Amino acid sequence: MKRIIFIMAIMMACCSVQGLASVTDAGKVLVVYYSYTGNCRQIVESLTAQIEADVMEIEPAEKGLQYEANNYALGMQLLNAINAAPNDPDSYPAIDPVTISDLSGYDNIIIVTPLWWSQMAAIMQTYLFNYGSQMAGKHVGLIVSSHSSGISQVVADAKRLVPDAVWMGDALWIKASNHSNRATLIQNWIASQDFAPGQSTMDKLFVTIDGVTQSATLADNAATRELVNRLQEASITVTLNSSGGFEIWGPLGFSLPTSNEQVYAQPGDIVLYNGSNICLFYGSNSWSYTRLGHIDNLTQDELRTFLKAGESNINVTLSLTSGPAVKRGDVNGDGEVNIGDVTTLIDYLLSDETAPDMADVNEDGEVNIGDATKIIDIILSDDSN
Numbered sequence: 457m458k459r460i461i462f463i464m465a466i467m468m469a470c471c472s473v474q475g476l477a478s479v480t481d482a483g484k485v486l487v488v489y490y491s492y493t494g495n496c497r498q499i500v501e502s503l504t505a506q507i508e509a510d511v512m513e514i515e516p517a518e519k520g521l522q523y524e525a526n527n528y529a530l531g532m533q534l535l536n537a538i539n540a541a542p543n544d545p546d547s548y549p550a551i552d553p554v555t556i557s558d559l560s561g562y563d564n565i566i567i568v569t570p571l572w573w574s575q576m577a578a579i580m581q582t583y584l585f586n587y588g589s590q591m592a593g594k595h596v597g598l599i600v601s602s603h604s605s606g607i608s609q610v611v612a613d614a615k616r617l618v619p620d621a622v623w624m625g626d627a628l629w630i631k632a633s634n635h636s637n638r639a640t641l642i643q644n645w646i647a648s649q650d651f652a653p654g655q656s657t658m659d660k661l662f663v664t665i666d667g668v669t670q671s672a673t674l675a676d677n678a679a680t681r682e683l684v685n686r687l688q689e690a691s692i693t694v695t696l697n698s699s700g701g702f703e704i705w706g707p708l709g710f711s712l713p714t715s716n717e718q719v720y721a722q723p724g725d726i727v728l729y730n731g732s733n734i735c736l737f738y739g740s741n742s743w744s745y746t747r748l749g750h751i752d753n754l755t756q757d758e759l760r761t762f763l764k765a766g767e768s769n770i771n772v773t774l775s776l777t778s779g780p781a782v783k784r785g786d787v788n789g790d791g792e793v794n795i796g797d798v799t800t801l802i803d804y805l806l807s808d809e810t811a812p813d814m815a816d817v818n819e820d821g822e823v824n825i826g827d828a829t830k831i832i833d834i835i836l837s838d839d840s841n
């Protein structure tokens with residue numbers, strides 16, 4: 457008998473280690489929570505004792521409200537306003553600015569929310585209404601705390617507000633009667649969830665300015681997928697200008713699919729403006745943009761230097777590799793200067809597409825047949841510098 461118990465104990469230990477191991481292999485995790493009376497905060501503490509994650513608390517803009525007053529009437533009022541017009545931003549109670557506005561660096565997001573009147577707490581609904589679109593394609597998990605009510609409507613709210621999430625698995629319901637057992641419930645839940653692995657290097661964009669290359673993490677949306685498709689063909693060089701004291705921007709020379717939203721762009725953010733312009737930020741600005749990504753790990757001062765803040769006609773090369781600088785004449789960006797570059801150049805001349813700067817191979821300020829001749833000269837002389 458003792459032997460059986462011993463074997464079972466070893467098997468259970470192996471199972472739990474296996475569950476946690478899949479989380480250990482997971483990509484970056486962000487836990488987003490709202491808590492009025494502290495239960496969700498305690499759940500987040502138990503959760504982050506078990507997995508490595510960044511944590512962000514959502515707070516209402518209006519402080520000191522007593523949601524439990526008049527038999528929880530205020531909470532009901534907030535939810536009624538949302539239910540009456542769920543697509544209207546004005547239906548949602550205001551929240552404080554969030555500390556992490558760019559979710560592009562996260563592979564997994566866990567939402568921890570209280571249940572109010574059998575629905576998702578109104579404050580968390582505001583957050584997801586504003587930021588849920590950034591969770592498209594990411595693995596998203598849901599933990600709900602209630603006194604005793606079931607959570608099916610909260611799950612439905614989450615699916616409405618984050619329609620394009622990849623749900624990690626079933627939501628975890630922690631009710632008052634098992635709140636004290638939350639560590640074990642969370643441990644079992646983690647083991648059952650499908651976490652996304654870390655982002656591959658395909659999610660990285662490399663930005664080169666004046667011979668200096670910095671990596672950026674791409675957002676996952678239709679625009680970045682199309683951009684990656686194009687960059688797989690060839691790197692792209694654009695000429696950007698400083699503007700407004702907060703960005704360098706200019707035309708890409710082609711359009712990308714938009715999913716515009718009001719974005720409070722931060723230093724390091726890369727966005728698409730009006731479908732065919734790229735903006736790289738060394739300051740902040742709020743406007744309707746499609747997120748493309750974020751330059752990794754640079755301070756605001758470093759960004760100002762890297763992006764040549766204040767200057768004009770800045771040549772910016774976008775590529776999927778951090779490899780050597782583009783060779784002169786390598787118009788299609790495949791690393792070689794050959795007849796394929798002549799063909800690409802002629803394609804530009806015959807189409808309405810704006811040719812990238814690097815197509816001006818003879819550097820006379822124009823892209824024309826003279827550049828094709830120059831490429832042939834380079835090939836014949838084997839002088840690709």
Ligand SMILES: Cc1cc2nc3c(=O)[nH]c(=O)nc-3n(C[C@H](O)[C@H](O)[C@H](O)COP(=O)(O)O)c2cc1C
Nearest residue numbers: 491492493494495496531570573574602603604605
């Ligand atoms: C406005 C409001 C409405 C609530 N409605 C319900 C309810 O319908 N059913 C229920 O079981 N609990 C309800 N609760 C209780 C909370 O879901 C529960 O206490 C939860 O643990 C709170 O999480 P927090 O401490 O992180 O805010 C309500 C709480 C508030 C503030």
